[in-house]
Amino acid sequence: MPDLTILRTYAQKLPQSLPASILFRHSSKNLTIFDAFPKSMFHFLVLPRVQEPHLDAASLSSLQSLLKGDKKQAKEVITALAEDATAVKKDIQDEMVQRYGFKWDVWIGFHGAPSMAHLHLHVLSADLCSERLKTKKHYNSFHPKLGFFLHIDEVLSWFDAEPSYFASLVRMGEKHGSL
């Protein structure tokens, strides 16, 4: 049943063609969609849109493939994802206040070893309250200290490192995912 390439399919479509039940919003560079199996009370995915020939689907397949390509372009893609994710984070926290009268943290980051094709940045409230959170693997995948979850700030910081160290950080990011 699950389509492991569904995110890529979304990223190649015109945003207008996607139903409101899937698409939350879009920008010139990204889509923000509802996670189909939310692991927290609020859980979105931000995906870079495919923009041929400038930005092809292959290089956007994963964080690893993106980082192995042009570094400047990779930084642009991830920075743009971070900007839209930050906007969604603000919307989530506004909604928290509106619904519950207070707000709590929102995590933004990548999974080091995702199963689904196409780069996707998770934006989810820091509660892990969801009937969809069923397994230890789910829990581990968002825990900030177990190495599976790569916080957006950490990934962005890699671009400020020395070039040789950048490569090692990329490899370390790959290793994180294999834990």
Next chain:
Amino acid sequence: MPDLTILRTYAQKLPQSLPASILFRHSSKNLTIFDAFPKSMFHFLVLPRVQEPHLDAASLSSLQSLLKGDKKQAKEVITALAEDATAVKKDIQDEMVQRYGFKWDVWIGFHGAPSMAHLHLHVLSADLCSERLKTKKHYNSFHPKLGFFLHIDEVLSWFDAEPSYFASLVRMGEKHGSL
């Protein structure tokens, strides 16, 4: 729920006080009871009765404790168990013929690392047909070639070995249980 010392309790009681649903028969030295969770179509346990002060419960706690004590007494205990077990085997095979018109093998032996206190000799038909046989551990514990099941003839043969080799065989029997 399970009482890991229930066998010792039985072995200390007067046989007459045990219900027919538990006790199959008894001799001056042993009790033969129905295994509460039979792993084959026929499955009995033969236990040495505690006979203070000649034969105390502590030395009958396990094969290991028995073999570490007086060797002559150990041989007497095990030989007596073997005799009653052989009688039960005959009864089982008579019943096989009566019920089914043919007979098959009956295994007699100890578990190398039993969980329940008090020495008990298993006597069970070689079919392992039972709804109580649920796990691989159950299967392994009776398989004649996996080291868990110590056939009565093997244990009896230890007493014919050289004294120094007897000690090593006892240790080997202990190891079998830890496989």
Next chain:
DNA sequence: TATTCCGATAGTGAC
């Protein structure tokens, strides 16, 4: 670290 189903495995609690 897609989900879901199923079966094997592992840990615990019992007194």
Next chain:
DNA sequence: GTCACTATCGGAATGAG
């Protein structure tokens, strides 16, 4: 190698024309 309960782990299928 007491049982019974639960949690966890490990594979395989999933779709598709």
